[in-house]
Amino acid sequence: MCRDFGARDMEVDFPGDIPDATVTLGELTDRLSIKLTDSEGALLVMVNGKVIPPARAREFRLHGGDHVDLHMIPAGG
Amino acid sequence: METIVGKTAFVDLSTSTVNVVDTPQRLVRDLLGGRGANMAYLYRMLPEGADPLGSENILIFGTGLLTGYPVPNSGRMSISAKSPESGILGDSNMGGFFPAAMKKSGFDRLVITGRADSPVYLFLSNGSVEICDADCYWGLNVPDTQSALEQDLGKGVRSAVIGPAGENLVRFATVMNAKKNAAGRCGMGAVMGSKNLKAVTAAGDVPLEIADRPALTALRKELTQYLHASKIIKIYGKVGTALLYEPANKLGALRTKNSQLNQWSSKLNASELDQHIEGMTACSECSVHCRHVNKYGGEGPDFVSFALLGANAGIDDLAEIIKLNNLCNDLGIDTSSAGTLIPWAMELYQRGIIGDELTEGPLEWGDIKRVRRLLVDISQRRGFGDVLADSSQAISLGKLPPEAADYLISVKNLPQSDPHDPRYIKSFALGVAVSSRGADHLRNRPTLDILRLSEELREKVYGVSTVEDPTVYETKEKVVEFSETIYAVCDCLGICRFVCHGWNSPKLLGYKHFSEMMRLAVGLILSPEQLSEIGGRVIDLERLINQREGITKADDTLPRRYFEDPMPSGHTKGHKIDREEFQKALDRYYHLKGWDDEGNLMPERKTEIQDITKASGTILKR
Numbered sequence: 001m002c003r004d005f006g007a008r009d010m011e012v013d014f015p016g017d018i019p020d021a022t023v024t025l026g027e028l029t030d031r032l033s034i035k036l037t038d039s040e041g042a043l044l045v046m047v048n049g050k051v052i053p054p055a056r057a058r059e060f061r062l063h064g065g066d067h068v069d070l071h072m073i074p075a076g077g
Numbered sequence: 078m079e080t081i082v083g084k085t086a087f088v089d090l091s092t093s094t095v096n097v098v099d100t101p102q103r104l105v106r107d108l109l110g111g112r113g114a115n116m117a118y119l120y121r122m123l124p125e126g127a128d129p130l131g132s133e134n135i136l137i138f139g140t141g142l143l144t145g146y147p148v149p150n151s152g153r154m155s156i157s158a159k160s161p162e163s164g165i166l167g168d169s170n171m172g173g174f175f176p177a178a179m180k181k182s183g184f185d186r187l188v189i190t191g192r193a194d195s196p197v198y199l200f201l202s203n204g205s206v207e208i209c210d211a212d213c214y215w216g217l218n219v220p221d222t223q224s225a226l227e228q229d230l231g232k233g234v235r236s237a238v239i240g241p242a243g244e245n246l247v248r249f250a251t252v253m254n255a256k257k258n259a260a261g262r263c264g265m266g267a268v269m270g271s272k273n274l275k276a277v278t279a280a281g282d283v284p285l286e287i288a289d290r291p292a293l294t295a296l297r298k299e300l301t302q303y304l305h306a307s308k309i310i311k312i313y314g315k316v317g318t319a320l321l322y323e324p325a326n327k328l329g330a331l332r333t334k335n336s337q338l339n340q341w342s343s344k345l346n347a348s349e350l351d352q353h354i355e356g357m358t359a360c361s362e363c364s365v366h367c368r369h370v371n372k373y374g375g376e377g378p379d380f381v382s383f384a385l386l387g388a389n390a391g392i393d394d395l396a397e398i399i400k401l402n403n404l405c406n407d408l409g410i411d412t413s414s415a416g417t418l419i420p421w422a423m424e425l426y427q428r429g430i431i432g433d434e435l436t437e438g439p440l441e442w443g444d445i446k447r448v449r450r451l452l453v454d455i456s457q458r459r460g461f462g463d464v465l466a467d468s469s470q471a472i473s474l475g476k477l478p479p480e481a482a483d484y485l486i487s488v489k490n491l492p493q494s495d496p497h498d499p500r501y502i503k504s505f506a507l508g509v510a511v512s513s514r515g516a517d518h519l520r521n522r523p524t525l526d527i528l529r530l531s532e533e534l535r536e537k538v539y540g541v542s543t544v545e546d547p548t549v550y551e552t553k554e555k556v557v558e559f560s561e562t563i564y565a566v567c568d569c570l571g572i573c574r575f576v577c578h579g580w581n582s583p584k585l586l587g588y589k590h591f592s593e594m595m596r597l598a599v600g601l602i603l604s605p606e607q608l609s610e611i612g613g614r615v616i617d618l619e620r621l622i623n624q625r626e627g628i629t630k631a632d633d634t635l636p637r638r639y640f641e642d643p644m645p646s647g648h649t650k651g652h653k654i655d656r657e658e659f660q661k662a663l664d665r666y667y668h669l670k671g672w673d674d675e676g677n678l679m680p681e682r683k684t685e686i687q688d689i690t691k692a693s694g695t696i697l698k699r
Binding site for chain 2: 037039040041042043044046049050051053054055069071072
């Protein structure tokens with residue numbers, strides 16, 4: 001996960017007592033204190049290279065080994 | 078109350094005469110300044126069918142209505158002429174410090190006609206224009222020209238200059254002020270070269286009259302705080318537009334190897350740029366500071382420059398890409414066009430459409446040395462560089478075979494600027510197709526569509542209901558129309574796109590802010606609705622200019638590849654533009670604009686727009 005500019009990929013461990021060994025994207029971003037949407041827009045969320053619309057992102061279930069990309073897209077060059 | 082205006086100078090280089098008049102009040106009220114007012118002069122004064130590199134072309138330097146005033150991000154201006162690259166209207170916007178200096182030298186606008194017998198430059202100071210001998214500067218590159226002018230005219234004098242590319246009439250030559258601030262698009266530097274005009278210099282030391290200084294000072298403080306509260310602005314100030322590379326690449330929306338591919342190396346991610354950068358810098362009155370100062374003696378690169386000179390040319394060495402960016406700026410070459418045309422030639426070579434006899438040796442992907450040499454050859458019009466110096470016109474000039482057109486990523490003969498591949502985002506694709514200066518993202522790019530924002534946020538941004546899915550065509554005409562209208566107003570005011578509502582956030586500056594800034598700065602009272610009307614008026618006027626140059630509905634289209642070749646990898650895999658759906662979207666766009674089915678203005682609207690251009694006080698050329 002690239003959390004902010006300059007940050008590198010990071011692995012996030014969750015406790016083993018989560019049902020079915022999955023977490024929601026919302027739980028992950030809460031843990032990292034990241035807002036998926038706010039009054040300025042939304043992060044571009046990709047899980048394993050696929051875009052997840054913000055409206056569905058919080059409840060999207062992640063599995064062990066999934067790769068999550070969160071990107072702020074400010075503009076066009 | 079009359080609006081505070083400056084002067085407009087008509088400079089005839091053929092006769093070495095200058096005529097200075099007050100900027101017409103009605104022109105300001107109806108088209109503000111910058112791009113909009115420039116278009117009125119272009120419409121009235123450009124002879125139909127004029128040779129863009131002939132003395133009959135006119136060249137207009139137009140500051141925005143708010144350029145130079147103490148309001149956020151008001152450091153920009155527009156340079157306009159008939160484009161030698163596209164053959165239609167040419168218009169290019171630049172920041173830096175020259176635009177404010179030009180305003181403070183007493184001038185809103187320069188309208189330059191004719192051609193000097195030998196190299197000259199213009200010196201603007203305290204409301205007067207001097208035509209000066211530029212023999213000793215001719216042949217110098219951009220930074221050397223700027224240094225020599227500053228040495229000769231005094232520190233603090235700002236200059237907009239051309240380099241060797243402009244002198245040699247390269248059709249995508251830039252006008253440069255400072256190291257990187259470029260009026261990059263449409264070959265305005267070549268128009269300067271064709272007029273033997275090496276530079277325009279300005280001693281900007283005349284304080285501007287302000288309608289309500291105390292209130293404007295308070296508004297400036299308020300708006301600056303408002304902008305600094307935006308997280309988008311903070312990110313820009315930290316990494317600039319380079320941040321866009323990684324998401325575009327991961328998504329599979331990055332123009333790579335002339336759009337044969339859509340993903341490239343992670344070596345060009347913004348996080349890798351840090352080691353090559355000394356700091357960030359800004360234009361006058363800037364709240365953002367988006368421009369890098371690099372360790373190799375130049376400024377930049379922005380996303381456009383390093384993605385096109387990198388991924389699109391198959392290069393993944395960031396240090397070398399930055400040096401190529403610097404070289405383009407030194408020579409006065411548009412990185413957008415160079416980063417599209419060289420990869421185009423590489424694909425033509427790859428496919429055997431052109432061979433060693435034309436290219437004078439191999440032209441392989443990723444060959445940094447070859448690209449560097451080619452950029453110099455382009456600027457000197459030497460060897461194969463002379464072919465590419467003609468940009469898309471190389472085909473009609475018989476320098477490249479007709480089938481080369483199938484692989485050119487351009488619209489209306491202007492190579493595409495944005496490194497994003499529009500096959501996935503349909504609103505972006507429509508925007509590129511209808512942009513008045515050709516394939517360009519700064520006319521109307523709806524950048525937020527990719528994020529699939531909520532209905533509530535989308536309405537807040539665009540003011541209308543639109544479909545969330547970026548791959549759907551329906552309603553995207555509304556997004557394009559909203560974006561092109563507010564961006565046109567920005568260009569008329571001289572405000573940077575990066576603080577414009579809708580460009581990247583709903584929390585930036587919009588019509589209400591612009592209205593208040595104008596009232597307090599120059600005393601012009603226009604409602605937000607009236608400002609929006611002016612934006613639409615500018616688009617309509619540009620349509621008239623282009624139609625006079627032969628543009629029809631058939632030109633509001635996209636490169637063949639975008640319709641026929643699906644994107645090869647990533648999240649966007651399989652996406653392309655559906656011709657039928659695209660045509661329907663185009664028809665809806667025309668309808669929304671109030672144009673007929675062929676993209677023509679209705680007769681009464683045409684008359685209305687023509688009447689407005691009469692305020693320029695110039696004679697219609699036919």
